[in-house]
Amino acid sequence: MTPARAVLRFSKRRYPLARMATLLVSLGVSAASLPAWAQAPAPKSAPAASAARSAPGSSTKVRMAMTAAFVSESGMPVYGRIATYLSKKLGSEVSFITGQSYGEVDKMLDAGAVEVAFVCGLPYVLKHDANKGAVHLLAAPVMKAARYGNKPKYFSDLVVGKDSKFKKLEDLRGATFVFNEEASNSGYNLPRYKMLKLGLTQGFFGKVIRSGSHEESIRLVATGKADASYVDSLVLDFDRETGNGWASEVKVIDSLGPAGIPPVVVSGKVPAEVRQRIKQALLTMNKDPDGRRILDDALVDRFAEVDDSNYNDIRQQYQAAVKAGFTTIK
Numbered sequence: 660m661t662p663a664r665a666v667l668r669f670s671k672r673r674y675p676l677a678r679m680a681t682l683l684v685s686l687g688v689s690a691a692s693l694p695a696w697a698q699a700p701a702p703k704s705a706p707a708a709s710a711a712r713s714a715p716g717s718s719t720k721v722r723m724a725m726t727a728a729f730v731s732e733s734g735m736p737v738y739g740r741i742a743t744y745l746s747k748k749l750g751s752e753v754s755f756i757t758g759q760s761y762g763e764v765d766k767m768l769d770a771g772a773v774e775v776a777f778v779c780g781l782p783y784v785l786k787h788d789a790n791k792g793a794v795h796l797l798a799a800p801v802m803k804a805a806r807y808g809n810k811p812k813y814f815s816d817l818v819v820g821k822d823s824k825f826k827k828l829e830d831l832r833g834a835t836f837v838f839n840e841e842a843s844n845s846g847y848n849l850p851r852y853k854m855l856k857l858g859l860t861q862g863f864f865g866k867v868i869r870s871g872s873h874e875e876s877i878r879l880v881a882t883g884k885a886d887a888s889y890v891d892s893l894v895l896d897f898d899r900e901t902g903n904g905w906a907s908e909v910k911v912i913d914s915l916g917p918a919g920i921p922p923v924v925v926s927g928k929v930p931a932e933v934r935q936r937i938k939q940a941l942l943t944m945n946k947d948p949d950g951r952r953i954l955d956d957a958l959v960d961r962f963a964e965v966d967d968s969n970y971n972d973i974r975q976q977y978q979a980a981v982k983a984g985f986t987t988i989k
Contacts, residue, residue, distance in 0.1 A: 721753045727779035727921035731894045733903035748940040771928040781844040794924040798941045798962040812917035814892035815845035818909040833865040834886035849915040850889040852976035862989045881908035919970040
């Protein structure tokens with residue numbers, strides 16, 4: 660039998676808006692009901708599958724992708740280690756593929772070109788609601804920090820420069836706001852809902868910038884190129900704990916949530932028995948010495964079983980913004 664192994668495939672390319680914007684359209688949601696950014700044309704084709712589409716076993720490959728992280732960019736090696744861990748537990752080659760946009764990973768899941776993905780809660784909700792059999796929840800991380808309450812939840816933190824005089828969202832009228840991307844729950848959906856509740860829907864900010872990542876948003880705020888940004892608390896926490904990035908140069912003045920944390924999903928094309936094996940490997944990582952070390956380095960207590968109701972808050976906030984016609988932060 661060929662020994663199981665993990666393969667990492669990395670790409671450092673940026674994600675142009677046209678690719679990011681295809682996510683919701685690719686979910687089967689009517690383009691007319693989406694914000695302007697989501698109505699861009701879809702890419703010509705999704706990336707081709709690189710391995711046979713069969714159940715994991717002694718010689719079968721499992722492909723794992725990521726569009727939402729529970730660590731910052733400096734912690735990306737954690738996913739390679741998870742791939743190696745799963746390879747040993749499943750007796751299969753597990754490859755970690757990164758560099759794809761939200762929309763590309765979505766199409767890869769549909770095509771069976773990727774079996775497992777770490778995704779943001781908003782894309783999960785929209786995909787689930789458009790086609791309930793398209794993906795299945797495997798698990799979700801439960802973070803160690805006390806603020807997460809030992810639950811699969813996270814927050815959206817409003818950061819400003821460490822010497823900024825801004826004290827709350829309402830102080831930012833006319834300021835420069837930066838967000839990571841429109842398909843992000845913590846970077847866009849949650850702050851948009853708060854702005855809706857406060858009635859800040861008519862061109863509140865002086866300028867709005869799209870950065871492409873939470874790390875870049877933090878950098879722009881830290882260096883004074885933007886006044887504020889709502890960022891993923893997991894990314895901010897990781898950089899603060901490890902001393903990486905620009906996290907020490909910003910401060911938090913507001914937090915939204917708790918919200919359903921980005922889950923791990925599996926393609927609906929994967930047989931139920933295989934889904935269960937992958938799920939069990941994740942759920943028992945914290946009880947295995949090798950798995951425990953990986954989780955500790957990622958500031959994760961464990962992976963927990965979750966159901967769709969964990970993401971109802973995200974669903975309700977998105978629907979409220981769409982119903983109100985407030986789809987674009989201004």
